[in-house]
Amino acid sequence: MMDTVSDVCALFGRHVRHIARVPEKLISVTVMPVAYLAVFGLLFGSAITVPGGDYVQYLVAGILAQTMLMNVSSTALGVAEDLGNGLVDRFRAMPISTGSVLAARTGANTALSAVSCVTICAGGLVLGWRPREGLASAAAALALLLLLGWAMSWVGAVVGLVLRANDAITSVAFLVVLPLTFLSNAFIPLSGLPDWLATACEWNPVSVVVAACRDLFGDLPAGSAGTGFPVQHAAPLAVTMALALAALAAPAAVRAYARAAAR
Numbered sequence: 001m002m003d004t005v006s007d008v009c010a011l012f013g014r015h016v017r018h019i020a021r022v023p024e025k026l027i028s029v030t031v032m033p034v035a036y037l038a039v040f041g042l043l044f045g046s047a048i049t050v051p052g053g054d055y056v057q058y059l060v061a062g063i064l065a066q067t068m069l070m071n072v073s074s075t076a077l078g079v080a081e082d083l084g085n086g087l088v089d090r091f092r093a094m095p096i097s098t099g100s101v102l103a104a105r106t107g108a109n110t111a112l113s114a115v116s117c118v119t120i121c122a123g124g125l126v127l128g129w130r131p132r133e134g135l136a137s138a139a140a141a142l143a144l145l146l147l148l149g150w151a152m153s154w155v156g157a158v159v160g161l162v163l164r165a166n167d168a169i170t171s172v173a174f175l176v177v178l179p180l181t182f183l184s185n186a187f188i189p190l191s192g193l194p195d196w197l198a199t200a201c202e203w204n205p206v207s208v209v210v211a212a213c214r215d216l217f218g219d220l221p222a223g224s225a226g227t228g229f230p231v232q233h234a235a236p237l238a239v240t241m242a243l244a245l246a247a248l249a250a251p252a253a254v255r256a257y258a259r260a261a262a263r
Contacts, residue, residue, distance in 0.1 A: 007096050011104030016111070028074070029116035033067045034123040040187060041127050050189060060124040061141070061213040062186030065206050067116050068149035069180055073173035075109050075156030080164050083260055098257050102250075106153035113149035117142050132218030141216035144238055148209050151242045154249035161256035180206045202230045205241045212238040 019025050037059065045055035082105075121129075121142075131138035156173070163169050181187075183197075184206040190198040201207055212234035213219075230237055 007100035008103045008107065011096075011101060012107050012111075015104060015108035019108075019112070026112075026115070028070070029067070029112050030119045033063055033116055033120045036066070037063045037120060037123050037127065044187075048188060054128070056124065056127045056129050057219050058189075058214070059187065060120065060129045061210045061217060061219055062184075063124075064117060064120055064142075064145050064213065065148065065184075065186055065210045066177075066181050067120065068113055068145050068209075069152055069177045069206065071109050071113060071149045071152040072156040072159060072176050073170060074112070075106060075153040076160030076163070076169045076173060077166060078105055078109070079157050079160030079257075080166060080169055083161070083164060098254050102154075102157050102253050102257055106150060106157060109153045109156075110146055110150045113146055114142075117145060129219075133216060137216045137218070141213040144209060144212055144216070144235070144242075147239065147242045148205070151246040151249065154246050154253055157253035158249055158256055161253060161260050164260075180204060184210065186210050199228065202228045205238070205245070208234050208241060209238045 040063070041056040041059050045059070048055055050058045079102075082101075121131075131141075155176070159172055159176075160169055163172060183201050184204045185201065186206060190201050190207070193201065208230050211231050215234060
């Protein structure tokens with residue numbers, strides 16, 4: 001057990017040092033999310049009405065959740081790069097467990113997600129967003145978001161190990177992220193949708209996480225929370241969904257890695 005922890009820490013440090021040597025990689029987790037926040041908040045905010053609330057206040061949790069979904073593509077591309085540049089072959093000759101390699105990769109990407117969360121929150125503060133329920137509640141919301149980001153990293157590991165080609169990875173990641181983002185409450189209230197579509201969107205894991213974070217941030221306008229089960233039990237359901245997703249994706253990623261390393 002201690003050897004596994006040591007392996008994960010060593011590989012995690014390698015990924016962090018690599019980011020420090022190539023700081024351009026931070027652009028996708030810092031500049032881009034803040035740009036999305038500014039575009040949606042300033043340009044679309046005047047056209048989108050949130051009952052009883054301010055759109056920027058409503059939007060921040062959605063941008064944070066969208067950024068966590070991007071771990072699918074970043075992890076997939078990173079794993080594919082490791083397979084292509086011979087790194088996996090070197091690992092295969094070393095006494096390192098398969099799970100350690102993937103745990104370090106997903107952990108490093110989750111750490112990058114934490115940097116992204118801080119940047120988005122800072123941008124939100126500049127635009128007028130405020131966490132109204134206190135720092136402890138805001139920290140719980142960020143922890144929930146990082147749990148989602150960690151789960152999506154495991155999904156990305158599966159995608160990268162199965163597809164390998166960058167073009168295919170980008171296309172599949174887009175097909176995963178796009179419906180999860182836009183068929184959710186990330187950017188618009190669900191109250192204006194047809195009942196059947198609103199119900200489907202409420203059960204979207206992204207909607208559940210966003211609803212839980214808005215509640216923890218104090219961003220939910222009065223009367224806009226809804227009465228469905230996913231909204232009324234958002235926080236525990238969000239944790240359950242994220243852990244279930246990771247429990248499904250992690251073993252699949254380990255098996256895919258073992259097959260890839262054996263080739």
